[in-house]
Amino acid sequence: MRHVLSVLVENEPGVLSRVAGLFSGRGFNIDTLNVGPTLEKGVSLMTISTHGDEQIIEQIIKQLRKLITVIKVVDLSDTRAVEREMVLIKVHASENSRAEILRIVDIFRCKVVDVSTDELTLEVTGDQGKINAIVNMLQRFGIKEFARTGTVAMKRSMQL
């Protein structure tokens, strides 16, 4: 099963290597990995999406907690969480296809961030399902470049 882990770490040299090395050394999977600084100085947040059976996920979480530079690990799959990913897609857009691409942009509520005579660059934000859906829709026009952030996620404040 897919799990999204929120991992708070000390932002010091080698911390990414410690986490990545743990996954590779123990044969765990990383599907996506996102790292960035938090508002607290010296602390970074990693969001790791991974998959495995219950026992594997339990080991991943415990092993992460065992790293001296890891401050906190939360499995966001245990709770309701907001999950987002952003991609930039450079898609081939000829005179004939441009209008249809813009309709798709509308439907998916994404943004055009760059334009040229035969290309459009789109910024899409959403969960994995939405990203995969728009990719499917755009593939026939010809996707020239594709950059994906990997999942970032956060627990919802109230369980409504």
Add this chain to the structure above:
Amino acid sequence: MELTGAQILLESLKQEGVQHIFGFPGGAVIDIYDELPKSSIQHFLVRHEQGAVHAADGYARSTGKVGVCLVTSGPGATNTVTGIATAYMDSIPIVVFTGQVPTALIGNDAFQEVDIVGITRPCTKHNYLIKDVRELAHSIKEAFYIASTGRPGPVLVDLPKDVMQARTEFEYPKTISLRSYNPNYIPNRKQVKKAANLLAKAERPLIYSGGGVISSEAGEILTRLARRFSLPVTSTMMGLGAFPGNDPLWLGMLGMHGTYAANMAVNNADVLLSVGARFDDRVTGKVNTFAPRAKIIHIDIDPTSIRKNVNVHIPIVSDCLNALKTLDEEMGEIESVQWEEKHGDWVKTVKGWCREQPLKYETGQSGKIKPQYVLEKVYELTRGEAIITTEVGQNQMWAAQFYKYHKPRTWLSSGGLGTMGYGFPAAIGAQVANPDKLVIDIAGDGSIQMNIQEMATAVCYNLPVKIIILNNSYLGMVRQWQELFYNKNYCATCLDTAPDFVKLAEAYGAEGHQVDKSEDVVPVLKKVFASPKTCIVDIRVEPEENVYPMVPAGASLTEMLLV
């Protein structure tokens, strides 16, 4: 007052109570060596850096204190890796200081530069590259704290040359707290109560103890608990010595080369109390047939050990000492159970297995010396009072089986990593820490050659370590597997070219003896144990003797090959 990095290092070691370090100098650490003579710390010069780490490891295992070594950058650092990995697998507290090229040169492929922090990341509990002399004292404090607390382990501190030369005000931190590292020493009382109740209901309980009992100094309470509630005890190889090997409740080691009684008991137990052990594959055999009838209570300070290999009914994350103390209290409060009476039949059954299939060996017609016989005699002559270290392979298994360990920290052996060449340098470390004790390395003719250069170290410091080589002219354990599972294809296991160990000992200024006849074993051992010198005893044993019982790799514990 301002001190240099080198001075701060030595001053910090003093503050940590370090008296002895093992090391080997080089360009990157020469500033530290320059300060060393002014310090109260005694340095032992080894002949290879791997020896330094194993010596620090043996020092740590035999005392419980943190072992320390100091080596130079590049090859000095990489030579420590096997020793570090050995300590990591067996959770041994050591701190390894490595030299590093000056910070300005890091990343430039400078002379004797290696990214040792990168290399050792997966085999240290934690490691540091000190880039600023102002971080030095604090990082050393952290290193010792991390190495010795929680589940202990090796910590490496990489010291660039310019940091050792730079100056700063020295103040050693008195305490330390890390927001991301807080090992849990105290068991959850509710869990312990549950465990006590489960044990009260048990008909066939068994204690399976491991190295954690030794590192948390819980041997005494384990022994008390087992005797008080009539619980038979088996242990992993790492756990030998925590429970007296001459106690009637002792079943011997379990696992691949465990005793018949121990493996049968695991197979039949209805409650398994696992303390400070991690269900390693050499212990469990085929994991889904391990302890098939048992509910499992698992006490371990490391949460990752729990449910890593087997499912556990009652997990208790705690220091073994505190957990066993609490369990002893909780079980003591259960008045309705007459423990001795309740477990009487079960104890009788397991003792029956001990009698039915004790550890034994064929005395044979060849007239050759049996290695097991040597171990029995070593035990008798030392009355179990010696510190035994081992190399790895058949020598290690016979030493685990045929010598009875009475006390914790008298058995030092590379369990997890299985490092050939461990035993001799570890014996040097143990002898430094225990100058009045008899320290014996049980070796094979193969593994002793992996760190034989440390003979110079032992002789140089008058360390009267005794090396007993069970010489079968084979890499015996691999040969045994080839015999049993590979149609006797003895590829690359025959060591018919070997040095004359007696001459070798003498060449180093030590004492050497060769023994070819069984009747000479005892007189030579007596002489050697009384000698004040480093000694090698080359005992020519039955070449194709096997270690039994043996559970083939991947088989269930009950599928033992017996003598």
